Amino acid sequence: MLYNNYSLLVRTSLFKICLSRGFCSTAHQVFDKSPQRHTTSMLDKGYKPLASFIQGNVLGKKPTKYQLCTALNCCAKTLNSQLGSQIHAKIIHTGFDHNLYINSSLVNVYAKCGLTSEALKVFDEMESHDEVSWTSMICGLSQNGQGKEALCLFKEMLSTLVRPNCVTYVSVISACTEQESVFKCGELLHAHVIILGNESNSFVVSCLIDYYSKCGKMDKAVMLFGSCTTSDDVVLNTMISAFAHNQQGEDALKLFVKMQNGNVYVSEHTLTSILDACGALTVLQQGKQVHALVTKMGSDQNTYVVGALINMYSKCGNIDEACHVFDQAVYKNNILWTSLITAYAQSGRGLDALKIFDHLVMEKRFHPDHVCFTVVLTACNHSGLLDKGISYFKKMTSEYDLAPEIDQYACLIDLYARKGDLKSAKKVMEEMPFDANAVMWSSFLSSCKEYGNVELGREAAYKLFELEPHSPVPYLILADIYAGAGLWNEVQNIRKLMNENGVRKSLAGWSWVEGDHRQ
DNA sequence: ATAGGGTTAG
Numbered sequence: 001m002l003y004n005n006y007s008l009l010v011r012t013s014l015f016k017i018c019l020s021r022g023f024c025s026t027a028h029q030v031f032d033k034s035p036q037r038h039t040t041s042m043l044d045k046g047y048k049p050l051a052s053f054i055q056g057n058v059l060g061k062k063p064t065k066y067q068l069c070t071a072l073n074c075c076a077k078t079l080n081s082q083l084g085s086q087i088h089a090k091i092i093h094t095g096f097d098h099n100l101y102i103n104s105s106l107v108n109v110y111a112k113c114g115l116t117s118e119a120l121k122v123f124d125e126m127e128s129h130d131e132v133s134w135t136s137m138i139c140g141l142s143q144n145g146q147g148k149e150a151l152c153l154f155k156e157m158l159s160t161l162v163r164p165n166c167v168t169y170v171s172v173i174s175a176c177t178e179q180e181s182v183f184k185c186g187e188l189l190h191a192h193v194i195i196l197g198n199e200s201n202s203f204v205v206s207c208l209i210d211y212y213s214k215c216g217k218m219d220k221a222v223m224l225f226g227s228c229t230t231s232d233d234v235v236l237n238t239m240i241s242a243f244a245h246n247q248q249g250e251d252a253l254k255l256f257v258k259m260q261n262g263n264v265y266v267s268e269h270t271l272t273s274i275l276d277a278c279g280a281l282t283v284l285q286q287g288k289q290v291h292a293l294v295t296k297m298g299s300d301q302n303t304y305v306v307g308a309l310i311n312m313y314s315k316c317g318n319i320d321e322a323c324h325v326f327d328q329a330v331y332k333n334n335i336l337w338t339s340l341i342t343a344y345a346q347s348g349r350g351l352d353a354l355k356i357f358d359h360l361v362m363e364k365r366f367h368p369d370h371v372c373f374t375v376v377l378t379a380c381n382h383s384g385l386l387d388k389g390i391s392y393f394k395k396m397t398s399e400y401d402l403a404p405e406i407d408q409y410a411c412l413i414d415l416y417a418r419k420g421d422l423k424s425a426k427k428v429m430e431e432m433p434f435d436a437n438a439v440m441w442s443s444f445l446s447s448c449k450e451y452g453n454v455e456l457g458r459e460a461a462y463k464l465f466e467l468e469p470h471s472p473v474p475y476l477i478l479a480d481i482y483a484g485a486g487l488w489n490e491v492q493n494i495r496k497l498m499n500e501n502g503v504r505k506s507l508a509g510w511s512w513v514e515g516d517h518r519q
Numbered sequence: 520a521t522a523g524g525g526t527t528a529g
Contacts, residue, residue, distance in 0.1 A: 019527080036529050064521075064522095065521095066520095066521045066522050067520070067521085067522090069521090069522035069523065070521085070522065072522090073522080073523075095529090099522090099523095100523080101522045101523045102523080102524095103523085104523040104524065105522080105524090106523095107521050107523090107524090108523070108524065130523095131524085132523055133523080133524080134524090135523095135525080136523070136524045137524090138524090139524060139525070140524095148520075165524095166522055166525075167525045168524085168525085169522095169525090170525045170526060171524075171525060173526095174525085174526075201526095202526075203525055203526045204525090204526080205520055205526085207522075207525080207527090208525060208526095208528050210526070210527070232526095233527090233529085234526055234527050235526080236526085236527090237526090237527045238520090238526070238527045239527095240527085241527060241528070242527095267527085267528095268528075269527050269528050270527085270528090271528090272528040272529090273528065273529090275528095276528085283523040302528095303529085304529070305528085307528085308529080311529080335529050337528090338529060339529065340529085342523090358525045371529055372529095375529090382520095403528095480528085488524085517522045
């Protein structure tokens with residue numbers, strides 16, 4: 001551990017010296033080759049002076065194209081879009097705006113800062129594209145939640161003479177991972193990757209494992225992991241995280257032990273995922289051991305790790321220890337406050353969770369974000385505070401200027417439906433800017449059954465017949481609803497309809513479960 | 520002499 005501290009010190013000093021002497025590019029290399037937990041510290045210490053260095057030396061004088069490129073790269077890393085556009089102006093002024101390297105970097109800066117329309121403007125105005133500039137743009141769209149657009153651009157790229165490479169595939173597969181509407185494209189891309197012989201690239205492997213695990217195809221994720229021989233730490237972390245999030249906590253722990261014995265670098269990503277697994281399994285003893293490792297590695301101020309610790313303790317029923325970990329954290333940001341609120345909500349103390357939220361908001365100590373609202377709305381739902389939940393949802397737009405995302409809409413639909421206001425629930429599903437998915441319709445259908453609403457129940461069931469053609473569940477629930485209303489003829493019809501559509505009533509094998517597409 | 524894109528964590 002001493003070595004790590006020493007190394008951090010050396011790296012940071014080297015980094016600072018490079019900056020103060022103006023060796024921008026060398027500083028950059030030191031930064032790039034350091035482990036991530038070191039770079040956080042470097043960013044604090046080094047990149048602020050770097051911004052002024054750029055302002056003084058790149059913007060003021062006549063910079064070379066290499067300097068401009070490095071400077072842009074720094075802007076991308078520090079998410080400094082303001083400096084980025086100043087450099088952009090300088091690029092036009094110095095006539096370097098036809099340079100392929102510089103334009104790719106510029107696309108990257110805007111995309112990293114979330115300004116995809118600016119990035120697209122630069123991209124469209126370029127005279128020619130190579131695989132790097134295509135990939136920068138595709139990746140930018142993917143990282144800004146525009147998976148569909150990323151896929152479209154990828155298709156456009158395929159129609160040119162420029163061929164995608166590993167990096168392109170990593171970007172476009174990531175795009176499929178985060179948007180339900182393009183889930184199905186992932187497997188096709190996997191086939192492309194195999195044909196091109198890129199299946200052993202560790203970046204490609206980790207993002208494919210991530211993809212399969214997130215769309216519910218764990219068997220494929222495990223198969224892919226089994227067939228690769230690498231001991232790359234990111235690949236292992238991805239697999240551990242996949243196990244932890246798919247009710248296979250034991251497999252996650254086993255892999256973690258193997259990882260330690262195999263001398264693979266244990267990072268803060270590893271700690272976070274393994275703590276998730278401990279929480280899911282409610283194994284407090286193992287969780288405490290990992291906590292000891294966190295302390296030993298000096299990771300007890302990493303936001304993600306601290307959040308995972310709070311989560312682990314609260315899932316293991318130890319809310320006091322969860323609070324203690326929270327109190328020990330020096331920087332209390334959104335993620336940590338959200339973790340604490342989740343901890344209370346998970347421990348069946350929904351009202352306390354809301355109290356913390358209200359208190360924080362009143363003191364203006366934090367600005368709640370989307371994830372936080374999901375937690376608050378879920379807490380309301382679980383504690384039966386349905387009206388309160390609805391009012392929190394409305395506050396999202398009226399007081400915090402946050403446009404609700406699909407997760408928060410799902411909560412709102414649930415709140416209305418569980419209250420028995422089925423009409424409002426349906427109205428939200430129709431009017432929200434997302435397509436209602438099978439999970440939403442299923443929970444709506446359950447509420448229809450609970451409140452004996454034949455008409456809306458029928459509508460929801462027929463929607464689900466389309467969305468999940470192999471599942472018998474909506475048929476059975478609709479039959480229940482009809483039976484409850486004494487409509488015995490309709491119950492008979494459902495039986496016929498199931499036969500006609502080839503849906504089997506047997507639940508054996510659970511082959512209809514969403515995400516598992518064995519037929 | 521010097522430049523550009525990628526994976527895992529709430």
